[in-house]
Amino acid sequence: MNNLMVSVVVPIYKVEKYIHRCINSLINQSYKQLEIILVNDGSPDNCGEIVDEYARKDERIKALHKQNGGLSDARNYGMKYVTGGYTIFVDSDDWLEEKMIEELVRCSHELKADLVQSAFYYSYEDALLFDNRNYSITSDPLIMNNKEAMLELVKNEKVKNFAWGKLYKTEMIKDLSFKKGVLFEDVFWAHKVIKRVNKLVLIQKPLYHYFQRSDSIVSTYSLRNLDMIEGLKERLQFIEMHYPELLNESYKQLLKSHLIHYNLLLVNRKKDKRGEKRREIRRYIEDHDTHFQQAVKTDEELKKQLTLFLTHPFIHLLFLGWKKGLRLMKFSPIPKGLEVVDVRSSKEDVIND
Structure with a gap:
């Protein structure tokens, strides 16, 4: 070599x-x-x-x-x-x-x-x-x-x-x-x-x-996207075995992924007609509530989302919609995001450079 x-x-x-x-x-x-x-x-x-x-x-x-x-x-x-x-x-x-x-x-x-x-x-x-x-x-x-x-x-x-x-x-x-x-x-x-x-x-x-x-993730979303959750679950087991001090952080990321995919499944209800995958996600969060509560103890935003979701997933979705509306109306600060470092004049610039 x-x-x-x-x-x-x-x-x-x-x-x-x-x-x-x-x-x-x-x-x-x-x-x-x-x-x-x-x-x-x-x-x-x-x-x-x-x-x-x-x-x-x-x-x-x-x-x-x-x-x-x-x-x-x-x-x-x-x-x-x-x-x-x-x-x-x-x-x-x-x-x-x-x-x-x-x-x-x-x-x-x-x-x-x-x-x-x-x-x-x-x-x-x-x-x-x-x-x-x-x-x-x-x-x-x-x-x-x-x-x-x-x-x-x-x-x-x-x-x-x-x-x-x-x-x-x-x-x-x-x-x-x-x-x-x-x-x-x-x-x-x-x-x-x-x-x-x-x-x-x-x-x-x-x-x-x-x-x-x-193509946006909403328009291209399929049930195969749920592989992300399975990957994070597999990693969670690995973390529990080798890095137990990182378990709370691992549960936090797993919770975020569950919440995101539940809402994507709601938007794409035709791809989960009977709601089986949504029920599966909700059941997993409920069954692991103790671990998730421990993981979000110092994260007020995620703690609030978990509480609302456990009350009812639609309440959580309404909360996210309300927050987005406030940001659009500038009543709530827009989260710091990505910095635009270049704006191209045409699509051809990026394809042929």
Whole structure:
């Protein structure tokens, strides 16, 4: 294994519109010791031909083709061909800043980090947004030990559950497969990685572009989205076994996810016609009320939401609607959100840059 080589694994499926931008950002990286593994996951469009063409032009590129098996299966397949000392995952509709890999590798060497994550942009077709609630572009990198990194992962604020945007030592993840057949596969995987990390470094400068497609979660919502809850439940068991001091924080995140998905199921009642999934969520919250009450003891807002939901879910929904109305009428302060760092004049700018 070449310790200086960075292997970039890119699962590809139905992204013909975006794939050039992604691959071009990889081959134009300032760090040249790359092994770019493009996994065509049975894409029905022209992605297969596109990756073959790139492989013919750049010897660093491996174009792999397999039957469609989903994102997890494609990542697992790509990992079989990794020979670099480091691994990075990139989603095929996203792209990197030119010096991203160089900066992550340098940071790993200088600070002897097992894992390096950079901040990122939420990249829309007409705007570029940065999360200044959790990152500060001008600040030094944050250095975390194992317990600090796991806490931040559970909170999902600074350290994200996403597999992408991070530089991993390959030996640390080589035997950790992604769970197949689920959405939000990273939630089932990330905590197992962090368990092996002695030092995590967070570069607060945004170096990764996380592309936001125009379809909203409400319009594309399906029962498969409930895999998020199952992933958090699985992680909860892991936390209980290895990090019991983080149990309350883990229950908080699980409660938030239950409340969000209950309301999404209400909005999409046709996808849960008999209300079975809503009853399942309500029953779980009621059955674990003691744990949730303990978890939200110091969070007044979430405590209030839990009380209202247990009284009746519709009261909780009315409360959220009322709060949103107050914000729109400016009677209530608008929560601090994402900073707009660039506004694009046309959709073509983001597709072709």
